[in-house]
Amino acid sequence: MKPALGQPLLPYDVLLRVASFCSQSTLASLTAANRDLYEACVLMLLDDPVELKDSKSALSFVDFLNADCDTRWPRLHALVFGDIKLDKEAAVRLVDHLPLASSLKSLEFRHAERTLSSDSRLGTVLTGLQTVTEVDIRHVGLRGAKMLSAMKWDLESATLAELLVSGTYPSAGNGDESAGEPDKPAEDEDEEDEEDEVRRYDAPWLLFRADQSLKDLQLHNWRNRDVHYGICPMFQELTSFTFTTSDVFFPRTIPWMWSFSSLWDLEVSIGRNRAVPLTAADVEDVEHARRENLDDQSSQTHELWPHGLRSFRGSVLDFYALGIPCKIYQLTLELYAEDMRFLPAVLETARPSILLLMLQDDVQISECSKIFALPGADGIGGVVLIKDGVEVGDDPQVVVYEFVDALLGATAHLRLKAFRVSLGLVDTSTDAAGGNCDNRIDSYVNALDAEKLSTRIFESAPATLETAMLQLSWHDGSTECEKSIKVSRGGEVVVN
Structure with missing residues (x-):
């Protein structure tokens, strides 16, 4: 394309720089509009994950890469299989050419069982790509489990979600009703004993070939190993573990301590509907889970997680039921009013240095005085309080300062070095109710005197406090607004 008369031609390196910020659709247009940029844009397209959404896109994908297979296939870094079952032609062509993807790093399946059923060789071909370091595999049954157990990948990060095998996860909704066909063993599958079945779908056993490389593991709606099976792979490099369920199911934690002895960061989310108050039966279930976990730990001959954990994130109820046995440097907790009964045991065990509390709607700021007086709170040097839905009424300044003053009063006996208060403000004043004062919070926050604060x-x-931060968020009509004020003992004030 020639420039118009009198217009300078942009240097090639400038064009490349511009192209590097373009979306995939824009890059695709550039390949057709400018011959000089064609090949560079093609390679840029392959820098982003390529998603196969159906058989047609899979065939187009293979044709596109085969147009310059020596250059393009090795540039494929991330491949995503959508929730698809490929037709025979697409599956065969993909299987025949996937071995050329010699630099594939990331692999994602939105529905592993459905996609792997497209061709019995697909899983085998993928396991042979030894460059894969990151997987996100969802809706896993026998085919997905076989692929994982046969992998030759030095995985660093793995996400496994939605185990489909009946009976292996205690959830009525665990099976995927839209999956089309149930997960069935192969016809030549031998009968297996109970321990073999446990190992087949147990995450550490599925990933045992990555025991020297795996650093991060996320399990969502996945079965947890039965505590009776003590032999398990050890993942000495694994430092981050996330476990979430959509049902009320408190896992046994001793297998985590066996397999993930070098763990630093733990996140847990048990899918209880917190809009429904705890019943006496619910509390007994929680206490039973805690007793089981503590009994498991007491039977061990060596200390578990002796170095403690760098961080834990979850609810007070989750931490209590799991019986986590060690110090937590940074403890992030969702706190509901009915969980206050469990908080003393949690803090006494965790003895955090930094405590981040996400106060739910039913927790009042006045509770702070009780929280920071509990045994185990005496070593806290950093505090973060987060609360959304804070009603500011007719005097926003009073409400905001109430939170700051309550925190300062509750922590006066601590050697606090830093704190942050983060509030989501909601205007419930009489003017706002009448629709006459949309910008009221906005006006107040912008007029807030940072020096006075x-x-x-x-x-x-x-005297130990060095820095403090106040973060405020609110809606001005349909616009989400934020403001932060950070102050230091030396007099520095930063407003954003």
């Missing part, structure tokens, strides 16, 4: 904080704070 700094003076107020450091006059009341312990």
Whole structure:
């Protein structure tokens, strides 16, 4: 394309720089519009994940890469299989050419069983790609399990979600009703004993070939190993583990401690509907789960997670039921009013240095005085309080300062070095109710005197306090607004 008369031609390197910020659709257009940019844009397209959404897109994908197979296939870094079953032609062509993807790093299946049923060789071909370091595999049954157990990947990160095999996860909704066909063993599958069945779908056994490389593991709606099977792979490099369920199911934690002895960061989310109050039976289930986990730990001959954990994230109820046995440097907890009964045991065990509390709607700021007086809170040096839906009524300033003052009063006996208060404000004033004051919070926050706030904080704070931050968020009509004020003892004030 020639420039118009008098217009300079952009240098090639500038064009490439511009192209590097373009979306995939724009890059595709550039390949057709500019011959000079064609090959560079083609390779840029392969820098982003390629998603196969149906058989047609799979065939187009193979044709596209085969147009320059020596260059393009090795540039494929991330491949995503949508929730698809490929037709025979697409599956065969893909299987025949996938071995050329010699630099594939990331592999994702939205529905592993459906996609792997397209061709019995697909899983085998993928396991032979030794460059894969990251997988996200969802809706896994026998085919997916076979692929994982046969892999030759030095995985660093793995996400396994939605185990489909009947009876292996205690959830009525665990099976995928839209999966089309149930997960069935192959016709030549031998009968297996119970321990073999456990190993087949147990995440550490599925991933045991990556025991020297795996650093991050996420399990969502996946079965947890039965505590009776003590022989298990050890993942010495694994430092981050996430376990979530959509049902009320408190797992046994001793297998985590066996397999993930070097763990630093743990996140747990048990799918209880917190809109429904706990019943006496619910509390007994929680206590039973805690007793089981503590009994498991007491039977061990060596200390579990002796170095403690760098972080835990979950609800107070989750932490309590799991019986986590060690110090947590940074403890992030969702706190509901009915969970206050469990908090003393949690803090006494965790003894956090940094405590981040996400106060739910039914927890009042006045509870802070009780929380920070509990055994185990005495070593806290950093505090973050987060609360959404804070009703500011007719005087926003009073409400905001109430939170700051309550925190300072509750922590006066601590050697606090830093704190942050993060509030989501909601205008419930009479003017706002009448629709006459849409910008009321916006006006107040923008007029907030940061210097006055700094003076107020450091006059009341312990002498150890070095920095404090106030973060406010609110809606001005349909616009989400934010403002933060950070103050330091030395007098520095930063407003964003």
